[in-house]
Amino acid sequence: MKLGIPTKLVLAAALMSAATAVQAQGILRIGMTATDIPLTHGSPDNGFEGFRFSGYTMYDALVNWDLSSADKPSVIKPGLALGWTADPADPTKWTFKLRGDAKFHDGSAFNADAVVWNFDKLLNKDAPQFDARQASLVGFRIASVASYKAVDAETVEIKTKAPDSFLPYQLSFILLASPAQFEKVGRDWSKFAAQPSGTGPFKLDKLVPHERAVLIPNKDYWDKTRVAKLDRLELIPMPEANTRTAALLSGQVDFIEAPPPDTIPRLKSSGMTITANPYPHIWSYHLSRLPDSPWNDIRVRKAANLAVDREGIKELLGGYAVPASGHLLPSSPWTGKSSFVVKYDLEAAKKLMAEAGYGPTKRIKTKILISASGSGQMQPLPMNEFIQENLKEIGIDIEFDVVDFTTLTNRWRAGAKADQNVGITGLNYSYAIVDPFNALVRYVKSDLHAPNGVNWGFYSSPEMDALVAKAQNTFDPAGQNEILGQIHAKMVDEALFLWVVHDVAPRAMTAKVKGFVQPQNWFLDLTTVSVQ
Structure with a gap:
């Protein structure tokens, strides 16, 4: 069928409207400083940028960070643990009470056995899930841990080598992965990284090494106040600073880390939002x-x-x-x-x-x-x-x-x-x-x-x-x-x-990005963000 000019215009307008509608659904594309997608198996590489984008998006720790405020330093808060105490009679012994309403992305239950399993992957060289690479990335953060055990399904006991009042902070970096998913992929961490399963507010939808990771909301997330607003989150490695800026200005991405200082006036004049905040x-x-x-x-x-x-x-x-x-x-x-x-x-x-x-x-x-x-x-x-x-x-x-x-x-x-x-x-x-x-x-x-x-x-x-x-x-x-x-x-x-x-962690983003809070912290809560 041959289209007349009016029909072509209507079709073109419809296609443009459809494209706009897709963008309006809430897709946030982030240009990272990393050279590759940070590891997705629950022990990120690429420093704390890895924790920002491949860690706290898809995973939780027993102890999480409160990233809701830009006006005061961030503090730790209950995560997969509802609370914790050190024994006054023996301060090397800690008890962590776990929440019973969390599930991994694969549908399996989070419980005390899963916590022990995750500690074994870092500290027990005889465990089938032990991974030297993950141990090198995050195992040093719990150097004071001497032993750990499940007391019951919702209670874990952790003993330290000596009294260590810093333990709750340290546990905020130990992100918990699904034992069931590890078995499902054949006890292979590289395969697990391609199909990861945590308990976090986002799930991995697609991973193209060196190119991008696509995350989607975990609609069944246990913390109903932090169910992600975005329809999709795309993480794109862009280590070169001017490349990130050009990508933002051209509309290839919506949000970039660390814009070059000399480009900030141009970014502002182009309608971009610049955020910054002193942080630790x-x-x-x-x-x-x-x-x-x-x-x-x-x-x-x-x-x-x-x-x-x-x-x-x-x-x-x-x-x-x-x-x-x-x-x-x-x-x-x-x-x-x-x-x-x-x-x-x-x-x-x-x-x-x-x-x-x-x-x-x-x-x-x-x-x-x-x-x-x-x-x-x-x-x-x-x-x-x-x-x-x-x-x-x-x-x-x-x-x-x-x-x-x-x-x-x-x-x-x-x-x-x-x-x-x-x-x-x-x-x-x-x-x-x-x-x-x-x-x-x-x-x-x-x-x-x-x-x-x-x-x-x-x-x-x-x-x-x-x-x-x-x-x-x-x-x-x-x-x-x-x-x-x-x-x-x-x-x-x-x-x-x-x-x-x-x-002060400057970031640049289009005016369409709404709800972003830059806390006084290395980490971000992207569940509050939407894209108009």
């Missing part, structure tokens, strides 16, 4: 303390901290950063009072370098491991080049070894002593400061040296270990905060890291 994050250099490291001299470490023009970095980032004065934001209850002040003082830095025996004819030449992009890494290439120039002024010449973020993460976990890190005396890695263990303890405790923990630089101090033990044995929040403040003050006084800035 530090962009820093983790320094080696091995015998051949130039960073063993505290004068050199302090000099480096005094040589960095943090306000200049903030300007480089278009104002989207907070200059660091230590590992923590000043508003943190764990900041404490240090004697050494982290600030920009070039003359004081040069004086310290001279006292350490360095000058125009004797310079430090060293290599730092960095990434080109990645979760929390902000704008690593221009930022590192800026710092390279700052340190050159005081006699520290830095060469960079640039790798992708997954490789950086693996080499961080391997530790400064690993063969792959020979010649590396520091690495630029963004750290999460969401709980006492992740904020402070894991970098300074001597029995957490890599690869058993993530004390990458092999720092050791009996005094610091004693403070950590005291904090872990303190179950009163106010008392615990005071001791954590002492730990942080000691870190600053010893200049254990080169601290630069805290991120």
